[in-house]
Amino acid sequence: MKCKRCRRAEAAVELPSHHAAFCPDCFFVFFRRQVAEGIRKLRLLAPEDRVLVCVSGGKDSLVLWDVLIDEGYETEGLYIDLGIDGYSGRSKEKVLAYAASRGKTPIVIELAKEGIPIPEAARCVRMQECSICGTVKRYFFNRVAAEGKFTVVATGHNLDDETARLLGNLLHWQRGHLARQHPSLPGTDDGLVRKVKPLWRVSEVETAAYGFLKGIDYVTEECPMSGDATSLAYKEALSRIEDRMPGTRIVFYQGFLDPSNPLRRVPEDAPAGDVDRPADVDAEEGAGAPRACASCGAPTYTETCSFCRLRDRVRDARSLRAARGSR
Amino acid sequence: MYNASMITVRLPQKKKELELPGPRRVMDLLADAGVRPTTVIVSQGKKLLTKDHRVEDGATIDVISVVSGG
Numbered sequence: 245m246k247c248k249r250c251r252r253a254e255a256a257v258e259l260p261s262h263h264a265a266f267c268p269d270c271f272f273v274f275f276r277r278q279v280a281e282g283i284r285k286l287r288l289l290a291p292e293d294r295v296l297v298c299v300s301g302g303k304d305s306l307v308l309w310d311v312l313i314d315e316g317y318e319t320e321g322l323y324i325d326l327g328i329d330g331y332s333g334r335s336k337e338k339v340l341a342y343a344a345s346r347g348k349t350p351i352v353i354e355l356a357k358e359g360i361p362i363p364e365a366a367r368c369v370r371m372q373e374c375s376i377c378g379t380v381k382r383y384f385f386n387r388v389a390a391e392g393k394f395t396v397v398a399t400g401h402n403l404d405d406e407t408a409r410l411l412g413n414l415l416h417w418q419r420g421h422l423a424r425q426h427p428s429l430p431g432t433d434d435g436l437v438r439k440v441k442p443l444w445r446v447s448e449v450e451t452a453a454y455g456f457l458k459g460i461d462y463v464t465e466e467c468p469m470s471g472d473a474t475s476l477a478y479k480e481a482l483s484r485i486e487d488r489m490p491g492t493r494i495v496f497y498q499g500f501l502d503p504s505n506p507l508r509r510v511p512e513d514a515p516a517g518d519v520d521r522p523a524d525v526d527a528e529e530g531a532g533a534p535r536a537c538a539s540c541g542a543p544t545y546t547e548t549c550s551f552c553r554l555r556d557r558v559r560d561a562r563s564l565r566a567a568r569g570s571r
Numbered sequence: 572m573y574n575a576s577m578i579t580v581r582l583p584q585k586k587k588e589l590e591l592p593g594p595r596r597v598m599d600l601l602a603d604a605g606v607r608p609t610t611v612i613v614s615q616g617k618k619l620l621t622k623d624h625r626v627e628d629g630a631t632i633d634v635i636s637v638v639s640g641g
Contacts, residue, residue: 245621245623245624255621256618256619256620256621257619257621258621258622258623265621268619302639303637303639304639404638405639448637448638448639449609449612449637451637452612452635452637453612453619456612456614456619456635457619459617464583464584464635464636465584466584466639466640467640470639470640471640473640475640476638476640479638479640480638483607483609483610483638484607486609487607487609
């Protein structure tokens, strides 16, 4: 199969959703244009932005960092070591190696040192690892960005991630979540930094192909904690639809993002505070005006933020176990 | 063991390796391996292969899942 763009070289990437196939060089052009178009269309980034790129060692976040560096944005990487035996060490190695290849040194947060490694925290408070991981990551993304005077936080969520989330929100009629789901989550004057998802127009196959062809050495193993993630079921359903009807995902998501879509509006009967609450605040957070967390100062809608409450619960459970063990 | 009359299909994330008769197209090899083509990229050395690419006997290909969870 020949490249549909240059019509000379052998194609390496076939994209039925675009009725296209590209050789490596033409695919790089196509991919970067897709990301640039996604950024331009929703005004996700401005040339003067200082971007904190959250990198996990996986394909999407490293590809995002790579594209943003190549596009000339001022970026720093943030890696959060989740404290998962083996997996976290291997992921971190990939991040450090990639960063070094671009002359960068990422900011590293080690959850073990913060007293809240994910596996132990999940055992202590008897919660799903993914749920805890989300709360902890959101907290550090924002804290590091605010402390480092970054103007925006960028994550590697791609089209497959976003449509899986959209399907989940639709199936459960999560009207509040639907109204707030967007590749650009605005910041607030009281300390929440703006968050963007510049890869929202590109699929997982596309980011994987870009990473492979660019020689980015990313971690291909899945997080051992994510086996039961519900997003995988939604992804599989959408993938089967995409197999039959290529291009459905992007039509689904772009239609959802249309400002005239009534699902984009917070329902009138939503709880007080839901209307103004920024999109990225945990559902369990309360309503009303945001204030500073009594413990850490982070913006929150309750007395103490969800991260501090979680950290305190883990600390208490650990103390209890230690006391029982010493009897 | 290396078999020159077969194609080696490696699935690193599943920690699996198959020997399949060739020559055959990538999409046919994936069907035999029970893998949906839109969930993976397929490489041979440093090259990515399209699904209609014909793989010759003695070749080794890697099937890399692109689906990430969480």
